[in-house]
Amino acid sequence: MTNHAWLLLGAYLAILLLVAKPFGIYIANIMEGRPSLALRLGGGTESLLYRLCGIRKDEEMGWLNYALAILLFNVLGALAVYGLQRLQLWLPLNPQAMTNVSPDSSFNTAVSFVTNTNWQGYVGEATMSYLTQMLGLAVQNFFSAATGIVVVIALIRGFARHTAKTIGNAWVDLTRITLYVLLPISLVYAVFLVGQGVIQNFDAYKDVTTVEVTKYDAPKLDAAGQPVKDAKGNAVTETVSQPTQILAMGPVASQEAIKMLGTNGGGFFNANSAHPFENPTPLTNFIQMLSIFLIPAALTLTFGRMVGDMRQGWAVLTTMTLLFVVMAVTAMYFEHQANPLLTQLGVDPAMGNMEGKETRFGIADSGLFATITTLASCGAVNAMHDSFTPMGGFVPLWNMMLGEVVFGGVGTGLYGMLVFAIMAVFIAGLMIGRTPEYLGKKIEAYEMKMVSIAILVTPLLVLAGTAIAVMVDAGVAGIANPGAHGFSEILYAFTSAANNNGSAFAGLSANTPFYNVMLSIAMWFGRFGVIVPVLALAGALAAKKRIAVSAGTMPTHGPLFVVLLIGTVVLVGALNYVPALALGPVVEHLMLWSGR
Amino acid sequence: MQTLIRPAVTLFVMLSVVTGIVYPLAVTGIAKVVFPDQAAGSLIVKDGKPVGSALIGQNFSDPKYFWGRPSATGPMPYNASASGGSNLGPLNPALIDAVKGRIEALKAADPGNSAPVPADLVTASGSGLDPHISQAAAEYQVMRVARLRGLQISAVQRLISDNTENRQLGFLGEKRVNVLALNLALDRLAKP
Known part of the structure; x- marks a missing residue:
């Protein structure tokens, strides 16, 4: 770790923790409908919307209706994104005449964006029309973020209320989060991004005459468009001269803002936040990193505020921060190591592992970004994780395996962490032989069943999916890198999908019917297989009586609880994966440093 | 369930219009007024014609120019309508071979240079469009460019420092040299 890296991490944490509290309280006020300037300004629009929508x-909802409303809203989203992709050739705002996307790829992308995963099997600038990007993908960036946030708000209400039948009105919650939180911040954020160089236009791609003519070898094609082969059956290549460069354009900034703020992570372009038009300067990179953790960090204090004890929120935030610092330092440390195989060739090791990284970001800003984007279920990348050192690449993989609860996705991170908190008090209760309780609510069999489902569904999807993929030809066919790294690529794909992260070891050729379908299953059930039990939990908790704090109550705001929670997350959350990790990055690390 | 369908559909449509049409158009409108150049791609115009973007790298293989980061885009390097990295793992023999080839090309263009090769000059960038190289990578090429163009070394070094950006706010990112801007400046210097 260089001094620069420490300074970067320190500045990042200082700013994040400084804004978390006021913003968290703002969200709490909005969601509780307390009189505020924002609600007064937007009240007219809001009422109009409600009138038009009936x-x-x-009128509040019980947990089942709340869950049905959320599911319905998301199914509509999936249909819309699927439809836009299948029809884009005939729709407006398609200056490059992008053809309609294939059914399996459209299905995968629809599920991917609705579930806040933003796994991308396609190359954005060569596949999607501007309309699909802004009305399909970017809209889901808003809606999937709103979905995650309202689910955790409903869960918090479960703790905050007692003997109640309802947990809120899903429509009102979705509307308020979108109108008062996501939209205004995105607007300001997007304009800032344009100021730094992110593009925002609806022009056709621009053809520019480059300084030097690029010459490259390409397979020679005959009149029918088939590759020409010589007498031995080898493909014939010819040298092609390319005097121009075609610059991809589009409404990028507006999408980029909500992509980061909503921990979505789906790039407008294939290279995502490594692309200079998406992330042009180190400052945009810093703000992008901040905006990933902004809402997840604030929500911990929204939680504290809504349950009437800020210390509960700070305890959760402390837990997250400690785990984050350890992972960030690990990633930056290993990426500072040069690849020893390249050093042997005469490459200067001073700069570290630069394959797949951008010069303007270098090692520290790339390592930190990779940690943040995988701890939060964002999945945007500013460097190619596939080319990280084995242990540098281990960090993103492990981060996702923690279950996306360390900050995590907007809303999803906190509800995941609260599920672990219940698990922690349950384990503590077993140790001392008392009925576990959390925030005045008794944790009983039904709650523990929901907690177990929420915790176990993702490892099941990851491990079963990976196992199937390595056993069938269609799965193995996608591997790009030989050896242990190839296994890591598949493991990474299913880990990313089931945890709704969306980043990739992108060498894997995943735009095939096999992966499109398998990963869609992992994404959908990794999302709603957790949301439904969490809402059931919210309903059950809301219905309970509140019990008074007694001498036997374990405090859940002190260092003891923080340590217990860290232990639970690491042991329960990640131990499932140790054998799989040993076969992938760990083997690769040992091979690289033994010079094999 | 039925009572949920109408609000679901109408709210979905309404909020889609707000976030999917009104919002991006508003950003476009503001951007056009406040930051028109950036919104259009930070284009560099020479003799009235765009020759590139200040943010997007171009391919340089002529030894008279500074070379940028290797680019893994297909089918040609620096394809600005199909960005991406190599995604080669650290142990992949294809990575080792590619780096070996790039080192050989650098040495062939500049046989006398025995300095260690800066890593960014032989490893592919993440986007394949990286407009920058490190200061070390620029320094590594100074002798070659100066010799082939018949320029003083100090003159070339001055151009490098003119086109160097420091860490933003003193602690963000890395010090870097914009390759396209540097090469355009070189051409201007040569042509009186």
């Missing part, structure tokens, strides 16, 4: 905002 929504009675004071």
Whole structure:
């Protein structure tokens, strides 16, 4: 770790923790409908929306109706994104005449964006029309973020209320988060991004005459467009001269803002936040990193505020911060190591592992970004994780395996962490032989069943999916790198999908019917297989009586609880994966440093 | 369930219009007024014609120019409509071979240079469009460019420092040299 890296990490944490509290309280006020300037300004628009939609905002829902509303809203989203991709050739805002996307790829992308995963099997600038990007993908960036946030708000209400039948109105919650939190911040953020160089236009791709003519070898094609082969059956290549460069354009900034703020992570372009038009300067990179953790960090204090004890929120935030620092330092440390195989060739090791990284970001800003984007279920990348050192690449993989609860996705991170908190008090209760309780709510069999489902569904999807993929030809066919790294690519894909992260060891050729379908299953059940039990949990908790704090109550705001929670997350969350990790990055690390 | 369908559909449509049409158009409108050049791609115009973007690298293989980061885009390097990295793992023999080839090309263009090769000059960038190289990578090429163009070394070094950007706010990112801007400046210097 260089001094620069420490300074970067320190500045990042200082700013994040400084804004978390006021912003968290703002979100709490909005979601509780307390009189505030924002609600007054937007009140007219909001009421109009409710009138048009036939929504009675004071009519609350029980957990089942809440869950049905969320599911319905998301299924509609999936249909819309699928439809836009399948019809884009005939729709407006398609200056490059992008053809309709194949059914399996459209299906995968629809599920991917609705579940806040933003796994991308396609190359954005060569596949999607501007309309698909802004009305399909970017809209889901808003809606999937809103979905995650309202689910955790419902869970928090479960703790905050007692003997209640309802947990809120899903329509009102979705509307308020979108109108008062996501939209205004995105607007300011997007304009800032343009100021730094992120593009925002609807022009056709620009043809520019480059300084030097690029010459490259390409397979020679005959009149029918088939590759020409010589007498031995080898493909014939010819040298092609390319005097121009075609610059991809589009409404990028507006999508980039919500992509980061909503921990979505789906790039407008294939290279995602490594692309200079998406992330042009180190400052945009810093702000992008901040905006990934902004809402997840704030929500911990929204939680503290809504349950009436800020210390509960700080305890969760402390847990997250400690785990984050360890992972960030690890990633930056290993990426500072040069690849020993390249050093042997005469490459200067001073700069570290630069394959797949951008010069303007270098090692520290790339290692930190990789940690943040995988701890939060964002999945945007500013460097190619596939080319990280084995242990540098281990960090993103492990981060996702923690279950996306260390900050995590917007909303999803906190509800995941609260599920682990219940697990922690349950384990502590077993140790001392008392009925576990959390925030005045008794944790009983039904709650523990929901907690178990929420915790176990992702490892099941990851490990079963990976096992199937390595056993069938269609799965193995996608591997790009030989040896242990190839296994890591598949493991990474299913880990990313089931945890709704969306980053990739992108060498894997995943735009095939096999991976498109398998990963869609992992994404959908990794998302809603957790949301439904969490909402059931919210309903059950809301219905319970609140019990008074007694001498036998374990405090859940002190260092003891933080340590217990860290232990639970690491042991329960990640131990499932140790054998798989040993076969992938660990083997690769040993091979690289033994000079094999 | 039925009572949920109408609000679901109408709210979905309404919020889609707000976030999917009004919002991006508003950003476009503001951007056009406040930051028109950046919104259009930070284009560099020479003699009235765009020759590239200040943010997007171009391919340079002529030894008279500074070379940028290797680019893994297909089918040609620096394809600005199909960005991406190599995604080669650290142990992949294809990576080792590629780096070996790039070192050989550098040495062939500049046989006398025995300095260690800066890593960014022989490893592919993440986007395949990286407009920058490190200061070390620029220094590594100074002798070659100066010799082939018949320029003083100090003159070339001055151009490098003119086109060097420091860490933003003193602690963000890395010090870097914009290759396209540097090469355009070189051409201007040569042509009186």
